[in-house]
Amino acid sequence: MRILHTSDWHIGRTFHGVDLLADQARALASIAELVVSESVDVVVIPGDVYDRSIPSADAIAVCERGFEAISAAGATLVVTSGNHDSPTRLGAGARFAAAGGLHLRTRVGQVAEPVVLADSHGEVAFYGIPYLEPELARAELAVPQARSHADILDAAMSLVRADLAARGGVRSVVLAHAFVVGGEATGSERSISVGGVETVSMSAFNGIDYVALGHLHSPQKLSESVRYSGSPLPYSFGENSHRKAVWIVDLEADGLAKVTRHDLPTVRGLSRLTGTLEELLTGIQFACAQDDYVSATLTDQSRPVDPMRKLQERFPHAVHVEWQRPDGVGELNYRERVHGRRDTEIAASFLTDVRGTPTEGEMSWVQQALAAAVSENERVRPVAEPVVSESEQVELSA
Secondary structure (H helix, E strand, O other): OEEEEOOOOOEOOEEOOEEOHHHHHHHHHHHHHHHHHOOOOEEEEEOOOEOOOOOOHHHHHHHHHHHHHHHHOOOEEEEEOOOOOOHHHHOOOHHHHHOOOEEEEOOHHHOOOOEEEEEOOEEEEEEEEOOOOHHHHHHHOOOOOOOOHHHHHHHHHHHHHHHHHHHOOOEEEEEEEOEEOOOOOOOOOOOOOEOOEOEEOHHHHOOOOEEEEEOOOOOEEEEOOEEEOOOOOOOOHHHOOOOOEEEEEEEEOOEEEEEEEEEOOOOOOEEEEEEOHHHHHHOHHHHHHOOOEEEEEEOOOOOOOOHHHHHHHHOOOEEEEEEOOOOOOOOOOHHHHHOOOOHHHHHHHHHHHHHOOOOHHHHHHHHHHHHHHHHHHHHHOOOOOOOOOHHHHHHHHO
16 A cells, blocks of 8 residues: 655645745645655545634635545545644544545544555554644543643553554554654744643554654654654745655555655745845845745845835745844843933934934934923923933933
């Protein structure tokens, strides 16, 4: 039996406010094409199908078209829910969907009810373990003392092993949405910590032929039989060095035979660019990033005016821009910076830090505003209140 392992689709996610549905549709189409080219029998998706518990109508449409394309390519699907999914919504119509080859395992009570598929060597039991929130899952798993993810997963795997033992040597695949010790986060995952502990031990999956993990967004091999496929698209600039992929898993008569990595096509690249606005707009060295999602760090002496609009003339998919003065602004103690300085000096320093050195005209307006504020303060101050000097006012306010 040949299995394709993918996960963390996060359909409906945005990237710095940019809609990713078109990119996600292309990524799912490439998975369907791989099902055909590699003669895949089963596609497993261990969670975070959607990016939010109540997905939009457009997100649902993209996901359904992805499922349909994979099914039409000839594969059966086994899907679990992740911490971003609503188990109830994702699992709606599960029995009806199963008749068409889409097996949804989103309920805690189903962990010991595998999807059983067969090949020429016999049966393979696919156990779907959805994301297990300890506070919610311990009652259903009859482990009221459980508090951590590790405790809950151990209880779920005990049920899986009991069912597997009763089946007498059937090959097994487990889908689980968890943070397993040894995995590396990319920064775009939502924390699943409970009481500060979110990891579970890889030993929890001992004895299983293949464990398809979801939650972490980069392809990772924890052992020969325990792996993360990662997400089909990058969801943070921290993933710009990751090549997205899926795993193709071959099961023979005796269990796991081979696991092969297949890189997915890059839908759109990620680039972090640094330079002055003029350099980014004209430099030939940045031409290769024109079709990428771009995060730009500007190093102009003064903060440029309307930089995003100008950047998007060359980089239409620029999504983030920040200004960093070339001489930098180190960590400063506010009290030390203002002590003994006049109000006008403090205002000038503030303006310089946030937008560049103010002009004489701008400082004239600042001085007039400060004088008006002092005059107003003098009019409303109670007669008995002692007069505090300007420098003392600054020191006290600091």
